[in-house]
Amino acid sequence: MTPTEAAARTLTRRGLRISVAALAALAGVYVLALGYTPVEARQGVAQKIFYLHVPAAWCALMAFSLVGLTSALYLWLHDPRLDRFAAASAEVGVAFSAVMLTTGPIWAKPIWGTWWTWDARLTLTLFLFFLFIGYLALRASLHDPQERARFSAVVGILGMLLVPFIHLSVYLFRTLHPQPVVLKPSAPSLPPEMLRTLLISMLVFTLLYLGLVTLRYGLALAEEARDEAADAAR
Amino acid sequence: MPESLRLALAVAGKDIRAELRSRTALLSAVVFAALVLVVFNFARDPTAIAAADLAPSVLWVTFALAAMVALNRAFTVEREHGAIDGLLLAPVPRGALFLGKLLANLAFVGTVEAVTLPLFVLFFNVDLTAALPGIIGVTALATVGFVSVGTVFSAMAVRTRFAELMLPVLLLPFMVPPIIGAVQVTARLLAGRPLSEMLGWLRLLALYDVVFVTLCTMAFGAVVDE
Amino acid sequence: MPSRDGEPLLAARGLRRSFGRVRVLRDVDLTLAAGDVLAVAGPNGAGKSTLLRVLAGLSRPSAGEVRVEGRRLAGDPEARRAIGLLSHHSLLYDDLTLLENLAFAARLYGSPHPAETARAALAAAGLSDRAGDQPRRLSRGLLQRAAIARALLHGPRVLLLDEPFTALDAAAAERLRATLAERREAGLGVLVVTHHLGEVWDVATRVAVMVGGRWAAEEPREGPLDAFLPRYREWIGA
Numbered sequence: 001m002t003p004t005e006a007a008a009r010t011l012t013r014r015g016l017r018i019s020v021a022a023l024a025a026l027a028g029v030y031v032l033a034l035g036y037t038p039v040e041a042r043q044g045v046a047q048k049i050f051y052l053h054v055p056a057a058w059c060a061l062m063a064f065s066l067v068g069l070t071s072a073l074y075l076w077l078h079d080p081r082l083d084r085f086a087a088a089s090a091e092v093g094v095a096f097s098a099v100m101l102t103t104g105p106i107w108a109k110p111i112w113g114t115w116w117t118w119d120a121r122l123t124l125t126l127f128l129f130f131l132f133i134g135y136l137a138l139r140a141s142l143h144d145p146q147e148r149a150r151f152s153a154v155v156g157i158l159g160m161l162l163v164p165f166i167h168l169s170v171y172l173f174r175t176l177h178p179q180p181v182v183l184k185p186s187a188p189s190l191p192p193e194m195l196r197t198l199l200i201s202m203l204v205f206t207l208l209y210l211g212l213v214t215l216r217y218g219l220a221l222a223e224e225a226r227d228e229a230a231d232a233a234r
Numbered sequence: 235m236p237e238s239l240r241l242a243l244a245v246a247g248k249d250i251r252a253e254l255r256s257r258t259a260l261l262s263a264v265v266f267a268a269l270v271l272v273v274f275n276f277a278r279d280p281t282a283i284a285a286a287d288l289a290p291s292v293l294w295v296t297f298a299l300a301a302m303v304a305l306n307r308a309f310t311v312e313r314e315h316g317a318i319d320g321l322l323l324a325p326v327p328r329g330a331l332f333l334g335k336l337l338a339n340l341a342f343v344g345t346v347e348a349v350t351l352p353l354f355v356l357f358f359n360v361d362l363t364a365a366l367p368g369i370i371g372v373t374a375l376a377t378v379g380f381v382s383v384g385t386v387f388s389a390m391a392v393r394t395r396f397a398e399l400m401l402p403v404l405l406l407p408f409m410v411p412p413i414i415g416a417v418q419v420t421a422r423l424l425a426g427r428p429l430s431e432m433l434g435w436l437r438l439l440a441l442y443d444v445v446f447v448t449l450c451t452m453a454f455g456a457v458v459d460e
Numbered sequence: 461m462p463s464r465d466g467e468p469l470l471a472a473r474g475l476r477r478s479f480g481r482v483r484v485l486r487d488v489d490l491t492l493a494a495g496d497v498l499a500v501a502g503p504n505g506a507g508k509s510t511l512l513r514v515l516a517g518l519s520r521p522s523a524g525e526v527r528v529e530g531r532r533l534a535g536d537p538e539a540r541r542a543i544g545l546l547s548h549h550s551l552l553y554d555d556l557t558l559l560e561n562l563a564f565a566a567r568l569y570g571s572p573h574p575a576e577t578a579r580a581a582l583a584a585a586g587l588s589d590r591a592g593d594q595p596r597r598l599s600r601g602l603l604q605r606a607a608i609a610r611a612l613l614h615g616p617r618v619l620l621l622d623e624p625f626t627a628l629d630a631a632a633a634e635r636l637r638a639t640l641a642e643r644r645e646a647g648l649g650v651l652v653v654t655h656h657l658g659e660v661w662d663v664a665t666r667v668a669v670m671v672g673g674r675w676a677a678e679e680p681r682e683g684p685l686d687a688f689l690p691r692y693r694e695w696i697g698a
Contacts, residue, residue, distance in 0.1 A: 004481075075456050127407050134404045141394035145480035146520075147460070151390045154453045155404065158383060161449060162408055165442055169411040172434060173418070228481035237570070244567040252555035315595070316549025319518055320610070323545055324568035325537040460519040 004228055008221035015215025022208035029201045037193045049107045051197055055205035056099040057125065063093030063209065064128055067135070068160025071153035083149035086156055088216035090135050092209055097129040123170045124163070131159045238330040245321070245334025250341055252311060259307045260345060267300040267350040271357050285358045290420035293354050294376075294413050300350065301343045301377070301409075302402055305384040308339050309392040318458065328455035336385050336447075343381050347373055365423040372423070375436065376416035379443040383408045386450045389457050408446075415439045467530035468493050469542075469649035470515065470618045474524035477507075477514055484510045485521070486673040492618060494647040497640055499660045499681070501653075502670035503696050508653045509548070511670070512620050515651070516545040528618060541569065544616030546624050550607040552595040558582060558606055559591040562613055569614035577613065585609035586635070600627040608636065619643065621652040625659045637663050657692070661685045669695045 001009075033051040040047035066089045074082040104122060105115040116122070135155050142148040190198070253260055274292045278285075312318035321331055351369070355362050362369060387404045391397040415435040422432050470492035477485040484507045492498055502508055513519040515526055517533045517540055525532055531539040552561045562578035571577045582591050585605045595603055604627045611619065625633050640650055640663045652660050657667065661681065668678040669692060676695045681688075 075453075127410065130407050134407065137403055138390065138394065138400060141396065141400060147393065150456050151393070154386065154390070154456055157453065158386070158408070158446070158449060161445060162411070165411040165438070165445075166407070168438060169414040172438065173414050224481050231482045241568065244564065248553070248556065248560075248564045251560065252553055256555045311553065311555070314554060316547060316551050317553055319545070319547060319549065320551035320565060321568065322518055323516060323540060323543065323551075324565070325540045325570075326568055327537060460513075 002225060002228060004221060004225040008218050008225050011214055011218030011221060013218075015211050015213070015218050018211030019208060019215055020211075022204055022211050025204040025207065026201075029197070029204050032197045032200065037197045038191060040194075043111055046107055046110045049103050051201045053100060053103040053107060054198060055201045056096045056103065058202055059205045059209045060093050060096040060100050060125065060128060062206070063089045063096060063213075064132065064163070065160065067093065067132075067156045071156025071160070074149060074153040075157070080145070080149065083145075083153065084217050084220045085213070086152065087136075087139060087220060088213045090132055090139075090152075090156075091216055092212040094129070094132045094136065095212070096205075096209070097125065097132060100125055101129055118170070118174070120167065120170045120174050124167050127166050128163070131155075131162070135159065238327055238333070241326050241330040242333035242337060245326075245331060246337035246341070249308075249311070249335070249338030253338075253342065259304070260342065263300050263304045263342075263346045264349045266303050267296050267346055268353050270296045270299055271350070271353055275357055286360060286424070289354070289358050289360050289424065290417045292358065293351075293420060294417045296350055296354070297343075297347055297373070297377070297416075298380075298406075298409050298413055300346045301381060301384065302405065304342050304346055305339060305381065305388045305405070306391075306398055306401055308335060308342075308385060308388040310397070312389075313392045322458060328458060329451045331458070332385065332451050332454035335389075336382055336450075339381050339385050339388075340378065343377055344374075347377065360424065362424075364426065368423040369420060372416055372419045372436070372439070375439045375443065376412040379412045379439065379446050380405070380409045382443070382447045382450045386454055386457055389454070411442055412439060415442075467527070469496070469529060470651070471527045472515060472524065473527075475511070475514060475521050475526070476523040477510055477519060478522050484673050485514065487524070488670075488673075488675050490668070490675060490678075492649040492651055494649065495644050496666060497644050497650040497652065497660070497664045499652050499654060499657060499664040499667045500670055501655065501657050501667070501692065502676070506670040507673040508670055509622055512545065512547065512622050512651070512653060516543055516620055518545070541614065542617045544611040544614065544619045546608055546611040546619075546621045548622060550595060550603050551610055552603075552606060554594060554596050557592050557594055558587060558598075561595070561606075562610055565610055565613050571614070581609045581613045582606075584612075586632075601629055601632065604628055605632055612639070618649045619651070621650065623654060624652060625654070625656065633659065657688070658685055671696050 029051060033048050037048070037051075039045060067086045070082045070086040070089070073079075074086065104125070108117065109115050135152055138155060139148055139152050142151060271292065274288070274296070275285075278288055309318070312321065351362075351373075354360065384401070384405050387401055387408075391401040391404065394400045415438050418435045419432045419439075468491045470490075472488060472490050475485050475488040476483065488507075488511060490498075500508055500511075510519065514521050517526070520534065525534065527533065528539040528542045533539045533543075551565075552558070553564075556564065559575070559578050559582065562581055563574040566574035566577040566581075579588070579591065582588050585608060587602065587605060587609065590598065590602065590606075595606065598606065604624075608624060611621075624636060628636065637660070640652070640660070643650055644663060644665065652664075654660055661667075664681040666678060667681045667688065669676045677691075
């Protein structure tokens with residue numbers, strides 16, 4: 001077994017183990033959210049979706065920031081590990097963005113009375129999702145690994161800098177228009193049970209992020225090991 | 235004249251000369267923009283929405299779509315017969331290459347916009363006499379930013395199999411801030427509002443230009459140099 | 461212009477280029493001295509075209525470095541000025557005439573009189589009467605002559621040629637051989653990749669064989685081609 005194959009196997013196994021552990025812990029979070037935390041007075045049970053929505057948003061944002069950061073580092077250091085990590089982080093980020101974008105409207109319908117509104121944060125997350133998708137579509141359509149790494153690093157950096165602009169323009173856009181009254185869900189002070197459950201969920205989601213990224217990184221290495229074997233056979 | 239600027243102008247001049255000779259892309263982009271305007275007119279209910287209310291959005295969506303069509307061609311001409319290699323072989327700073335392509339794209343998109351604007355006035359019956367200088371200014375301010383990003387993405391997209399699809403997917407999110415800003419400013423200009431009401435948006439547009447022109451100039455080398 | 465301080469015109473050390481994990485160049489060392497005409501042959505997929513792209517600075521090596529007259533090619537735009545490349549592509553724009561194409565190329569190299577430089581290059585290639593034509597109106601042979609003119613335009617001291625005789629008629633091929641011989645006498649360098657060693661055998665000073673991304677063999681060009689070919693077949697394992 002070549003060193004690449006060995007590393008790929010170790011990382012894939014480790015990633016799988018962490019992910020499974022995180023998913024098991026996630027079941028625990030469900031139990032906590034439904035059984036332990038009190039029902040919010042104004043929103044009722046609908047509020048419980050926030051124990052999934054907020055951590056997913058946190059992970060998507062973290063995934064995206066890390067794509068931007070590793071992209072910048074890649075253009076400087078040209079280390080393929082940074083590129084592999086960025087790609088893995090982007091894929092996992094898409095998954096978390098999807099969770100965030102599906103749980104959001106499910107909550108919004110009973111509380112805001114509409115599935116979708118062009119709220120600043122909502123719009124921003126939608127664009128995060130689009131940026132991720134564009135990033136991955138570009139990667140999928142390029143074959144030379146170095147070229148793929150350079151191009152996606154440029155998109156990663158530009159995307160990271162775009163986020164504040166989108167936020168700012170959507171914010172300015174909103175504040176200058178009449179808006180329906182929006183409930184601030186996590187507003188003044190959360191009861192300690194809610195806060196605790198939320199923090200535990202954030203931790204579990206972060207663990208899940210780490211597990212999935214490790215797994216994806218390992219798979220990318222495995223693909224490279226396959227190319228390496230084919231090359232050695234020539 | 236500094237050497238880099240001279241080289242940038244040579245690259246831009248080459249693009250403009252080639253475009254003036256074939257004219258196919260420019261004409262297509264102009265016709266495309268006119269068609270978008272026509273489609274927009276029929277995509278509204280004239281009894282419910284006045285043309286004037288919709289005008290700023292129509293203008294900017296048209297500009298954005300036309301720019302997309304125009305940017306698609308920016309690097310296809312370099313791809314044919316490996317011409318981009320000819321540029322990269324030469325002792326030309328990559329920043330100067332970027333500036334040259336950016337200037338050519340701005341000339342191209344600017345021409346399409348300049349032709350679209352009178353059509354827009356005609357079709358949507360908007361009175362531009364007072365707002366014209368402002369409209370030209372905000373158009374320039376918004377266009378520089380997204381054409382700059384589009385120039386970099388166009389250089390990438392030509393290396394992919396579905397370039398015509400890849401460019402919009404990558405570029406449209408980047409067009410959102412300049413277009414929101416430009417629509418807001420255009421609406422206020424048409425309504426004759428004072429400058430103070432547009433200042434926030436103008437600052438945003440200017441900041442976008444500074445950030446992305448700088449970044450794209452630096453990143454261009456990473457895109458074209460293998 | 462002679463090369464500076466006895467540095468070789470072109471020197472590559474430990475060149476590697478891989479596409480992902482697929483290695484296309486595996487430790488290539490080569491030197492091109494003043495007056496060298498180095499012919500490089502090898503089977504398809506040996507990495508010859510990739511080598512030319514790396515030597516021309518169009519492709520960054522994964523490891524190793526290229527020096528042109530002692531200057532590192534990476535990160536020194538001026539080092540590029542010494543290099544001329546003829547690739548599989550003409551590097552010409554279809555919407556510009558030949559004259560405009562070459563004048564633009566001359567401008568890129570900072571020529572003070574781009575139009576005159578372009579006219580002179582076209583005249584040398586025997587293309588003066590086609591100066592106003594667009595490349596799409598030229599036959600393949602004429603296009604190849606225009607591409608050669610473009611590669612020679614800025615007076616490169618190192619000329620890298622990828623299959624330069626493709627589509628050339630006998631007269632044009634003879635003229636190209638004469639050009640290579642002149643460069644040899646003038647102390648300039650040529651590296652020519654070819655599948656038909658016979659085309660350059662008489663003007664070459666050295667001959668090298670590439671197999672599987674490696675520099676399999678290199679020797680001075682001596683004796684008739686027929687005496688060399690058995691050795692060549694052995695090297696490429698045919």
